[in-house]
Amino acid sequence: MTLLNRNVDYAARALVFMARANKPTVSVAQMEGEVGVSRPFLRKTLQRLHKAGILQAVKGKGGGFALARNPENIRLSDLVSVLQGPLKLNDCVFRKQLCRHHDACLLRHKVSGIETRLLAELDSVTIKDLI
Amino acid sequence: MTLLNRNVDYAARALVFMARANKPTVSVAQMEGEVGVSRPFLRKTLQRLHKAGILQAVKGKGGGFALARNPENIRLSDLVSVLQGPLKLNDCVFRKQLCRHHDACLLRHKVSGIETRLLAELDSVTIKDLI
DNA sequence: ACAGAATGATACTGATAGGGTATCATTAAA
DNA sequence: TTTAATGATACCCTATCAGTATCATTCTGT
Ligand code: FES
Ligand code: FES
Numbered sequence: 001m002t003l004l005n006r007n008v009d010y011a012a013r014a015l016v017f018m019a020r021a022n023k024p025t026v027s028v029a030q031m032e033g034e035v036g037v038s039r040p041f042l043r044k045t046l047q048r049l050h051k052a053g054i055l056q057a058v059k060g061k062g063g064g065f066a067l068a069r070n071p072e073n074i075r076l077s078d079l080v081s082v083l084q085g086p087l088k089l090n091d092c093v094f095r096k097q098l099c100r101h102h103d104a105c106l107l108r109h110k111v112s113g114i115e116t117r118l119l120a121e122l123d124s125v126t127i128k129d130l131i
Numbered sequence: 132m133t134l135l136n137r138n139v140d141y142a143a144r145a146l147v148f149m150a151r152a153n154k155p156t157v158s159v160a161q162m163e164g165e166v167g168v169s170r171p172f173l174r175k176t177l178q179r180l181h182k183a184g185i186l187q188a189v190k191g192k193g194g195g196f197a198l199a200r201n202p203e204n205i206r207l208s209d210l211v212s213v214l215q216g217p218l219k220l221n222d223c224v225f226r227k228q229l230c231r232h233h234d235a236c237l238l239r240h241k242v243s244g245i246e247t248r249l250l251a252e253l254d255s256v257t258i259k260d261l262i
Numbered sequence: 263a264c265a266g267a268a269t270g271a272t273a274c275t276g277a278t279a280g281g282g283t284a285t286c287a288t289t290a291a292a
Numbered sequence: 293t294t295t296a297a298t299g300a301t302a303c304c305c306t307a308t309c310a311g312t313a314t315c316a317t318t319c320t321g322t
Contacts, residue, residue, distance in 0.1 A: 274313075
């Protein structure tokens with residue numbers, strides 16, 4: 001199991017770079033070196049964050065990306081939910097009816113609690129924390 | 132991201148079933164109904180747990196599987212590490228050199244802390260808790 | 263007007279992991 | 293010797309991960 005996939009990894013580094021840059025926009029070309037991933041791939045990732053409202057984008061010459069919110073308002077959980085999709089609960093939690101005694105199931109409750117606390121941890125880390 | 136895959140899900144149910152059964156061994160045929168998965172698949176899963184020393188196995192007629200340890204000594208983290216492999220850290224944590232400032236990296240430390248606490252949670256749940 | 267630099271959108275590819283089936287060998291009880 | 297069980301492999305299909313390629317669009321500077 002991988003907690004964070006590469007997209008989240010790259011995105012976090014790129015966003016930290018942007019937060020530090022103190023410029024209206026930063027182009028992918030300027031970031032690729034520091035982030036350590038090819039330009040087209042990083043671009044696709046940042047486009048997804050743009051669609052999700054986490055980044056602003058300016059097209060055309062001199063354009064690029066910028067944080068759409070203050071760094072302290074962009075959370076690791078935001079990146080995860082956009083780039084890895086929502087945290088899927090364990091199957092019996094998700095698809096009810098998989099086993100009987102669904103409501104009383106202790107595994108379900110334990111796992112649900114663990115996932116809630118994991119999400120809270122991902123929520124508690126912001127881009128500002130990483131600068 | 133899925134915290135627990137189906138193998139872990141099925142295995143947990145099967146192990147709880149065995150713990151409750153109070154018999155020397157339980158065959159896969161006896162479990163498949165309660166666990167809700169096909170016999171060959173459940174069998175493969177339990178064989179892996181046997182290889183890992185978590186289950187005992189008795190071949191031949193009347194045979195089956197049994198817990199190799201007391202239920203309070205079999206942890207959710209055991210099932211996860213056998214059936215999902217070890218928790219892989221985020222890429223930059225794992226493959227050093229991916230980005231510079233590796234030692235000082237805050238993302239790395241944050242994620243590492245989150246993963247440690249997640250593992251501790253998986254460690255704290257035993258089969259006994261689920262009976 | 264035009265060239266160049268940037269993102270938007272989409273399609274494609276290859277590798278890996280998840281989820282599952284099928285088959286044959288081996289063991290032991292009845 | 294039949295039958296019921298696990299041991300060990302070899303497959304298969306599908307989805308996700310990771311990355312590339314291409315063309316369209318928009319904006320700036322000359
Ligand atoms: S609800 Fe299915 S394992 Fe608990
Ligand atoms: S060590 Fe690579 S992102 Fe921190």
